[in-house]
Amino acid sequence: MGEKTKKVIKTIKVDVDKCNGCRACEVVCSAFHATPKYSSNNPGRARIRVLHDPLRDIYVPVYAGEYVAAECMGRDKYVIDGKEYEECAFCRASCPSRDAFKEPDSGLPLKCDMCEGEEEPLCVKWCLADALTYEEREEEIEEQEEIEELEIGLEALAEKFGLDKIMDTVVRMSNKE
Amino acid sequence: MRYAETGFNLEIDLSRGSIERVETDPRDTELYLGGLGTNTKILWDRVPPEVEPFSPDNLLIFSAGLLCGTPAIGCNRTIVSTISPQTLLMAFSMMGGFWAPELKYAGYDKIIFRGKSPDLVYLWIHNDQVEIRDASHLAGKGAIETAELIKQELQEPRAQVAAIGLAGENRVYFASIEQGRSSASRGGIGAVMGDKGIKAIAVRGTRDINVARPDEYMELCNEVMDYIKWRNEHPIPGVMPILAGLGSPQEMAVHDEKWHTENFMWGNSRLRRKGFWNEEIEKQWTQTLESARKRLISCYNCPMKCGATLTLPGLPTYMMKCFSKLTYTMAAMSDLEFGLRIAQRATEYGVDGYSTPQVMAFAVELYEDGILTDEDMPGFPADNEERFYWLLDKIVRREGIGNVLADGTYWAAKTIGKGAEEYAHNTIKKHEQLPLKLSMLNPIYFLMYSTGEKINITQIEGQFPQAPFPKREQREEFVKDWFQVPDDRFKQYFLDWEPRGEKSIPFYPTPRMCCDIVDWQERMHYIDDALGMCAGLSSFPLKPPYHIHNYPKFISAGAGIDMDEEKLTQATKRYRTLVRAVNIRRGMRRKDEKPPQDHWKKRFPELEKELLDTYYEYKGWNEEGIPTKETLNALDLDYVAEDFIGRGILKDE
Ligand code: SF4
Numbered sequence: 063m064g065e066k067t068k069k070v071i072k073t074i075k076v077d078v079d080k081c082n083g084c085r086a087c088e089v090v091c092s093a094f095h096a097t098p099k100y101s102s103n104n105p106g107r108a109r110i111r112v113l114h115d116p117l118r119d120i121y122v123p124v125y126a127g128e129y130v131a132a133e134c135m136g137r138d139k140y141v142i143d144g145k146e147y148e149e150c151a152f153c154r155a156s157c158p159s160r161d162a163f164k165e166p167d168s169g170l171p172l173k174c175d176m177c178e179g180e181e182e183p184l185c186v187k188w189c190l191a192d193a194l195t196y197e198e199r200e201e202e203i204e205e206q207e208e209i210e211e212l213e214i215g216l217e218a219l220a221e222k223f224g225l226d227k228i229m230d231t232v233v234r235m236s237n238k239e
Numbered sequence: 240m241r242y243a244e245t246g247f248n249l250e251i252d253l254s255r256g257s258i259e260r261v262e263t264d265p266r267d268t269e270l271y272l273g274g275l276g277t278n279t280k281i282l283w284d285r286v287p288p289e290v291e292p293f294s295p296d297n298l299l300i301f302s303a304g305l306l307c308g309t310p311a312i313g314c315n316r317t318i319v320s321t322i323s324p325q326t327l328l329m330a331f332s333m334m335g336g337f338w339a340p341e342l343k344y345a346g347y348d349k350i351i352f353r354g355k356s357p358d359l360v361y362l363w364i365h366n367d368q369v370e371i372r373d374a375s376h377l378a379g380k381g382a383i384e385t386a387e388l389i390k391q392e393l394q395e396p397r398a399q400v401a402a403i404g405l406a407g408e409n410r411v412y413f414a415s416i417e418q419g420r421s422s423a424s425r426g427g428i429g430a431v432m433g434d435k436g437i438k439a440i441a442v443r444g445t446r447d448i449n450v451a452r453p454d455e456y457m458e459l460c461n462e463v464m465d466y467i468k469w470r471n472e473h474p475i476p477g478v479m480p481i482l483a484g485l486g487s488p489q490e491m492a493v494h495d496e497k498w499h500t501e502n503f504m505w506g507n508s509r510l511r512r513k514g515f516w517n518e519e520i521e522k523q524w525t526q527t528l529e530s531a532r533k534r535l536i537s538c539y540n541c542p543m544k545c546g547a548t549l550t551l552p553g554l555p556t557y558m559m560k561c562f563s564k565l566t567y568t569m570a571a572m573s574d575l576e577f578g579l580r581i582a583q584r585a586t587e588y589g590v591d592g593y594s595t596p597q598v599m600a601f602a603v604e605l606y607e608d609g610i611l612t613d614e615d616m617p618g619f620p621a622d623n624e625e626r627f628y629w630l631l632d633k634i635v636r637r638e639g640i641g642n643v644l645a646d647g648t649y650w651a652a653k654t655i656g657k658g659a660e661e662y663a664h665n666t667i668k669k670h671e672q673l674p675l676k677l678s679m680l681n682p683i684y685f686l687m688y689s690t691g692e693k694i695n696i697t698q699i700e701g702q703f704p705q706a707p708f709p710k711r712e713q714r715e716e717f718v719k720d721w722f723q724v725p726d727d728r729f730k731q732y733f734l735d736w737e738p739r740g741e742k743s744i745p746f747y748p749t750p751r752m753c754c755d756i757v758d759w760q761e762r763m764h765y766i767d768d769a770l771g772m773c774a775g776l777s778s779f780p781l782k783p784p785y786h787i788h789n790y791p792k793f794i795s796a797g798a799g800i801d802m803d804e805e806k807l808t809q810a811t812k813r814y815r816t817l818v819r820a821v822n823i824r825r826g827m828r829r830k831d832e833k834p835p836q837d838h839w840k841k842r843f844p845e846l847e848k849e850l851l852d853t854y855y856e857y858k859g860w861n862e863e864g865i866p867t868k869e870t871l872n873a874l875d876l877d878y879v880a881e882d883f884i885g886r887g888i889l890k891d892e
Pocket residue numbers: 080081082083084085086087088112123185188189190191192193194
């Protein structure tokens with residue numbers, strides 16, 4: 063068993079009922095991540111994106127999450143309170159199926175970094191509607207040995223092909239070099 | 240590198256179907272800033288006075304303000320400029336929302352339309368890709384409807400669309416351009432758009448806007464943000480709620496309409512209903528608004544949420560802000576439910592929420608007094624509310640009497656004759672004014688109404704309290720943190736201003752003081768209109784976050800133009816004078832500069848003359864309101880002086 067350790071969980075609470083669609087969060091995020099800092103502005107580069115459809119009363123700020131190489135097999139649509147949200151509306155991934163969370167020119171993925179180096183996330187600071195609030199809390203977690211990515215991959219392979227076959231293949235590949 | 244602006248305009252010739260991307264001269268930005276300033280320069284250079292509003296040679300310019308697209312809070316205005324079919328003068332209506340920043344991100348400061356398209360088209364701008372597309376399938380569609388259809392067909396939910404409705408297509412003189420929660424309404428610019436055959440402009444941009452000195456600029460933005468927060472927590476005491484805070488008047492949030500309903504006029508700006516407001520009405524109207532309102536909403540990069548989405552049973556959702564809430568209700572002598580319902584239709588048709596209700600009430604009045612008859616209006620309903628729907632439908636289609644009314648009260652009265660002119664009693668420069676009739680002449684408002692070339696008081700007034708505070712202690716309290724004034728003498732003007740007695744209206748503030756005050760008010764609006772700033776955060780409210788002391792810093796750090804208060808004042812004076820020059824060249828003179836005769840009950844012809852004389856002189860204009868040669872030369876407007884002399888407007892002395 064691992065030991066108990068403390069970890070800081072950073073949470074931005076999104077209250078969509080309070081969002082007024084101003085996109086100030088996008089503005090300040092893109093300015094902050096410009097090089098040099100604040101030298102330019104372009105919501106297309108923001109790491110937060112406000113899904114905004116006033117006629118259907120849809121206001122959903124979504125944060126950019128991980129890059130994924132492949133798109134999902136299915137694309138989800140949600141209906142909440144009778145409002146239908148567009149495909150993949152709530153998903154944070156920068157994925158091949160859409161242009162959200164990508165640099166407009168290069169297509170490189172964007173990811174929210176919680177405004178590294180700032181006291182509080184700037185989108186939160188600029189959201190005077192309090193639709194975005196920042197919380198930090200400490201959680202005790204059981205320390206687990208970090209499993210490396212390679213190990214996860216190998217485990218999956220071993221399950222599929224058996225460990226022996228993999229060992230054989232590795233030997234053969236290294237002989238070829 | 241160009242800062243704050245993109246340095247490029249789009250030139251669209253609709254007759255030939257050509258699209259050009261043209262680099263602009265950075266020296267023009269220094270002289271005229273951007274937005275309204277540079278629009279005016281283009282109109283002066285390219286639209287001679289013979290050009291009629293509906294001529295292919297008239298230009299229609301959509302401009303983002305100089306600082307739109309930067310992080311400056313609330314800087315999101317599109318300034319649309321053209322020659323108005325209604326006033327025959329320069330119109331420069333503006334809209335908030337999201338369109339101007341998007342245009343900047345697409346890489347353009349302005350779109351300049353000339354010519355006329357033979358068929359109805361829309362323009363689609365996606366960064367470098369600019370297309371004129373067929374819009375025949377959108378003919379007759381509502382303005383909001385059109386925006387939705389275009390976004391669907393382009394598969395671009397993030398495109399921003401400015402569109403006209405049926406009124407613009409049919410060249411109604413008070414047709415608006417609608418854009419989501421905002422609209423550019425005054426002066427009939429929607430009619431010019433329709434005349435040119437443009438149904439809509441859709442834009443999507445994903446480019447950068449740069450600022451010259453990033454850290455400094457951000458610091459300024461953060462100061463504004465902090466001040467807005469502070470002001471939201473500290474409303475100004477002693478004034479009515481809609482004047483206590485920032486933003487446009489918060490009509491979508493407030494329920495207490497005692498002030499508007501009892502001080503503004505009902506019907507065709509006729510009837511004052513003192514004692515109208517009571518608990519029962521308050522309950523009913525509160526219920527109407529609360530059940531219709533889905534959400535309070537903001538413009539781009541602004542926390543003030545002055546608008547709202549409204550859904551009334553059985554009607555499509557639409558968006559509204561400000562005093563349009565009550566204009567239909569009051570013109571029809573009806574209730575809020577009626578007002579909000581008809582406003583939905585009016586928004587889709589794309590008509591101005593100030594002029595339209597008055598034009599309709601004017602027609603009802605003419606009918607009731609027998610000047611318009613059943614012969615003129617076959618099928619005119621007997622029910623009051625139905626009459627307004629009937630008139631609205633006729634006007635936007637220009638059918639029957641609607642074709643006459645679609646020109647606005649001034650021109651309609653001339654066509655109708657039979658004494659109808661008396662009923663078109665609420666215009667200045669042929670343009671319908673707020674329905675307001677007061678008792679004692681207010682010298683400050685007299686000057687604003689007379690000389691304001693935006694011709695709409697809410698876009699001329701601001702900053703200086705509308706009335707004196709009753710007690711000196713209150714005034715002392717007010718001036719304590721009034722740092723927005725250009726000079727401390729303004730505090731003194733206000734401190735000494737009494738509700739009654741020697742130092743009260745109409746003789747105090749003195750003409751000279753009035754000039755000072757009005758000049759300041761006007762200057763701030765003109766700065767906003769060049770930078771693209773919302774008047775709700777600057778020139779309109781008391782003690783706003785943007786003012787003459789921080790604006791030069793914004794321009795320096797943002798656009799990289801070396802600016803101070805004096806230089807900014809001079810630049811503003813330059814393009815403000817150029818606006819006047821455009822209008823003078825089109826025939827505007829002193830005779831046109833007067834408020835409606837019945838605006839105040841108590842008028843003072845001698846004082847009014849003195850006021851106007853003093854103001855003209857203060858501004859460097861001659862007794863006809865024409866900028867003198869010296870004035871023009873001192874503002875680097877020698878070319879205007881030459882033109883005036885060539886045309887005999889000024890003598891070469
Ligand atoms: S800043 Fe806040 S209110 Fe504005 S769009 Fe973002 S989340 Fe919504």
